[in-house]
Amino acid sequence: MLSSLRDATKRYGANIDRFPEGTKKMLFKFAAMTQIPAFRSDKGELPKERMFTRPEQWKVEIGDRVLITKGRFKGHVTKVLAFHRSTNELFVEQSETKKMVIPKQYWQAGQQSHVINYPKPISPRDVKVVSTMVEIGKDGVEKRTEIAADEVVFKGMYWDADYCKMMPYRRVKYHENIIIPWPRPEPVEDDAFATSKEESEERTYIPNSIVRTDSPPGIVESMRSPIMRRKYKWDKQVISRSDEKRLTPPEMPISAAKEGRNGREAENQRVDSEKADCRNGQLGR
Numbered sequence: 168m169l170s171s172l173r174d175a176t177k178r179y180g181a182n183i184d185r186f187p188e189g190t191k192k193m194l195f196k197f198a199a200m201t202q203i204p205a206f207r208s209d210k211g212e213l214p215k216e217r218m219f220t221r222p223e224q225w226k227v228e229i230g231d232r233v234l235i236t237k238g239r240f241k242g243h244v245t246k247v248l249a250f251h252r253s254t255n256e257l258f259v260e261q262s263e264t265k266k267m268v269i270p271k272q273y274w275q276a277g278q279q280s281h282v283i284n285y286p287k288p289i290s291p292r293d294v295k296v297v298s299t300m301v302e303i304g305k306d307g308v309e310k311r312t313e314i315a316a317d318e319v320v321f322k323g324m325y326w327d328a329d330y331c332k333m334m335p336y337r338r339v340k341y342h343e344n345i346i347i348p349w350p351r352p353e354p355v356e357d358d359a360f361a362t363s364k365e366e367s368e369e370r371t372y373i374p375n376s377i378v379r380t381d382s383p384p385g386i387v388e389s390m391r392s393p394i395m396r397r398k399y400k401w402d403k404q405v406i407s408r409s410d411e412k413r414l415t416p417p418e419m420p421i422s423a424a425k426e427g428r429n430g431r432e433a434e435n436q437r438v439d440s441e442k443a444d445c446r447n448g449q450l451g452r
Contacts, residue, residue, distance in 0.1 A: 218255060219252070228247070229250065233259065238293065257294065264287060320338050323336040
């Protein structure tokens with residue numbers, strides 16, 4: 168819940184990661200003191216480099232069935248609902264909860280009380296992936312067996328059209344011939360204003376030249392808002408000092424030896440020009 172300070176730094180251009188560790192701890196402690204108790208987290212936010220970003224790190228995916236191995240709901244099979252990415256933990260359907268007081272401006276639809284039971288996230292180490300293994304017997308009858316993998320390993324990659332990315336094969340350790348498939352993501356229904364995938368991928372314009380454009384003149388100006396208060400930066404009549412600094416190329420550093428050589432060359436050129444002027448003057452007489 169301490170991500171508000173990090174989000175604020177992104178907005179106002181500061182980078183909290185550039186501060187020393189002691190200063191960062193002080194800032195996060197100050198942020199925790201200024202937050203209301205409902206949004207305080209029991210655990211601090213992990214550094215960016217320690218946050219999970221790949222399926223191999225999470226070992227589970229949203230929609231997976233898992234067996235809880237620790238806590239009050241030990242032995243229960245539940246479903247993964249979401250990732251708590253700032254702490255590398257999971258939200259599941261059946262989990263321990265804690266009572267929280269929520270201000271009315273943050274109430275959800277249908278909420279009737281200030282006090283709610285907020286689910287506690289659990290660690291991926293405290294769950295086992297559950298899958299259904301299908302075996303066909305000699306008589307041709309399917310036999311379904313529920314298995315819970317103590318540990319999974321990842322070997323091989325394949326293209327998953329539902330996730331639109333390369334996904335690793337998830338195998339049961341010591342029984343790598345058993346592959347636990349990834350759950351299918353829930354389909355997203357398009358509303359009336361959505362554009363279909365086929366229409367968005369259809370190519371309707373082919374340029375005839377890379378030098379000349381087929382766009383009519385003034386098309387860019389016509390797309391700008393005429394009632395916008397702030398003028399666009401390309402409409403400026405004058406440039407600021409910062410613009411002038413960006414447009415002026417920096418001076419290259421010159422070593423002392425090169426500066427002395429340039430000075431001697433300039434002095435020789437001056438002497439040569441004076442001699443030439445003297446000769447021209449004598450010839451004129």
